[in-house]
Amino acid sequence: MPRAQKQCRTKAGQNEALLAGLRARDESAFEQIVRRYSDKILAVTRRYLRNEDDAQDALQDTFLSVFRVIDQFEGNAQLSTWLYRIASNAALMKLRTRRRGPEEPLDMHGSEVFTYGTHLDGEAVWKEPVDVLNQRQETRSFVHDCITLLPELYRTALVLRDIHEFNTQEVADRLGVSPNAAKLRVHRARRALRGVVQTRLAECPL
Numbered sequence: 001m002p003r004a005q006k007q008c009r010t011k012a013g014q015n016e017a018l019l020a021g022l023r024a025r026d027e028s029a030f031e032q033i034v035r036r037y038s039d040k041i042l043a044v045t046r047r048y049l050r051n052e053d054d055a056q057d058a059l060q061d062t063f064l065s066v067f068r069v070i071d072q073f074e075g076n077a078q079l080s081t082w083l084y085r086i087a088s089n090a091a092l093m094k095l096r097t098r099r100r101g102p103e104e105p106l107d108m109h110g111s112e113v114f115t116y117g118t119h120l121d122g123e124a125v126w127k128e129p130v131d132v133l134n135q136r137q138e139t140r141s142f143v144h145d146c147i148t149l150l151p152e153l154y155r156t157a158l159v160l161r162d163i164h165e166f167n168t169q170e171v172a173d174r175l176g177v178s179p180n181a182a183k184l185r186v187h188r189a190r191r192a193l194r195g196v197v198q199t200r201l202a203e204c205p206l
Contacts, residue, residue: 147163157171168182
């Protein structure tokens with residue numbers, strides 16, 4: 001048997017054993033999942049939440065939810081994918097509990113994010129789509145840093161659609177808006193993000 005195939009089967013067996021332990025409410029299984037996924041889940045919650053304490057709270061909420069609903073995991077997706085979706089929901093709940101006031105349109109913000117995102121003059125310094133640029137390892141953290149500059153509502157829509165690849169209806173459901181409103185929010189966020197990336201690349205090329 002090829003080594004890669006053997007490793008794949010070994011990993012699958014380990015995941016099945018881990019799931020069995022989780023469903024049996026085995027404390028060691030939960031400790032293992034916390035050790036294995038804490039850093040990755042924290043990276044997910046940080047994409048939604050600028051405040052580190054909030055991101056850490058969402059991390060804890062994620063594992064609490066896993067403990068409560070592990071029996072609902074049917075194995076149709078990878079365990080990691082399921083965990084990241086729970087983390088996204090935990091972060092969104094944190095956003096909803098702290099959100100105050102009406103939604104602000106993009107043009108209410110006087111920062112470079114929207115100035116350059118909507119009125120960029122001259123030849124574009126950056127010509128690659130955001131999703132393509134994001135796939136390149138050497139620029140991924142740069143793009144994520146730029147995403148954090150977006151206002152909360154638009155940043156959340158962009159992360160849901162382009163980073164975690166939820167479809168439009170799923171984004172709308174999680175944001176509590178219509179599919180058309182979700183599309184518009186993602187479109188505006190992408191346009192603003194392009195401006196941020198172009199501006200920063202002009203100032204300091206990668």
